[in-house]
Amino acid sequence: MKLSPTEIYKDRKIFLIGSTGFLGKVTLSMLLYRFPNIGRVYVTLRARSFEESETRFWNNVITAPPFDPLRSRYGSALEGFIRDKVVVVGGDIAETNLGHTEERAQRIADDIDVVINSAGNVTFNPTLESALRTNVVGTQNVIAFAKRMKRPALVHVSTCFVAGNRSGPVWESDPVVGYFPRRDELEGVEFSVEQEIRDCAKLAARAREETKDAMMVARFRELARKRLIEDGRDPDDPDAMGLAVARERKVWTRTRLTDLGIERAAWWGWPNIYTYTKSLGEQLVAAETGMVRSIVRPSIVESSISYPFPGWNEGFTTTAPIIFISLKGQTQIPANEKLILD
Numbered sequence: 001m002k003l004s005p006t007e008i009y010k011d012r013k014i015f016l017i018g019s020t021g022f023l024g025k026v027t028l029s030m031l032l033y034r035f036p037n038i039g040r041v042y043v044t045l046r047a048r049s050f051e052e053s054e055t056r057f058w059n060n061v062i063t064a065p066p067f068d069p070l071r072s073r074y075g076s077a078l079e080g081f082i083r084d085k086v087v088v089v090g091g092d093i094a095e096t097n098l099g100h101t102e103e104r105a106q107r108i109a110d111d112i113d114v115v116i117n118s119a120g121n122v123t124f125n126p127t128l129e130s131a132l133r134t135n136v137v138g139t140q141n142v143i144a145f146a147k148r149m150k151r152p153a154l155v156h157v158s159t160c161f162v163a164g165n166r167s168g169p170v171w172e173s174d175p176v177v178g179y180f181p182r183r184d185e186l187e188g189v190e191f192s193v194e195q196e197i198r199d200c201a202k203l204a205a206r207a208r209e210e211t212k213d214a215m216m217v218a219r220f221r222e223l224a225r226k227r228l229i230e231d232g233r234d235p236d237d238p239d240a241m242g243l244a245v246a247r248e249r250k251v252w253t254r255t256r257l258t259d260l261g262i263e264r265a266a267w268w269g270w271p272n273i274y275t276y277t278k279s280l281g282e283q284l285v286a287a288e289t290g291m292v293r294s295i296v297r298p299s300i301v302e303s304s305i306s307y308p309f310p311g312w313n314e315g316f317t318t319t320a321p322i323i324f325i326s327l328k329g330q331t332q333i334p335a336n337e338k339l340i341l342d
Helices: 005-009 022-034 050-061 065-085 102-111 128-146 193-210 214-230 238-268 273-287 320-327
Strands: 013-017 040-044 086-089 114-117 153-157 292-296
Touching (some): 013 022, 022 065, 050 086, 065 086, 102 128, 128 153, 128 238, 128 273, 153 273, 193 273, 238 273, 273 292
Parallel strands (some): 013 040
């Protein structure tokens, strides 16, 4: 039986989470360009109000290069086409019901055929709390939202680097739930996503409690005083001192939570907090049996082969710096001969 994507997507309604991201913008544009007979695409944009979500969508998403093919096809009729096919909703992946009221969440869920979760904190080593909020708790919230659907279906974007610090082939048939890269080395050790979430919450709570320690408070005051003097401000001004102490506490907490995340990820065998929390997220998806679900594991996502046009990229990461210096005339680039460039 030959499948026709055009027929499959005809009149289908999709809920796209993460439409402002590098991958999300291309996904939205390709859906609209290749399947103009699609029913509707709901897109989430985090904002303080619906009006702000709308503004962000039209100012930051639709104006981006991935939508150039649509601009070429529809010209002045593009806005009408977009308004007919796209429904902008606010929301926040880190909140229950994705930030919607019970009534609104159910109304959206009743109207869609599949959820595509392309949201994620892709910074390699953010604070442990912020990575968990988006990549793990956010995934829990997406799953709960998808289960509201009449026929729950979820496509979850992960990364192939959840394999962690391992050499050699890593088969996709390997179990997802309970996986950690050092499992062959740490025999008899069980890994639980739920336990990790609880333990990480305890780590964060202890770090914040530590900032109340008398020695730490004194340390923050000392650092604040030095900074105020360096900036030519009065360290005896109570308001200035209060703000400076709060800043030092915030900087210390952020650094501490990042260090704790790096340490924990490394212990289990992941190279950074990003891959650690993305693995936790996909394990949550894999554990769900009451829905149709797919986990997509791309490697490094960067410049395009053909769509929206050859070579399109966003940001200055991965191979972009290499390409840039080559264009500037640099013909030799020092490298480790054993390095694998994916």
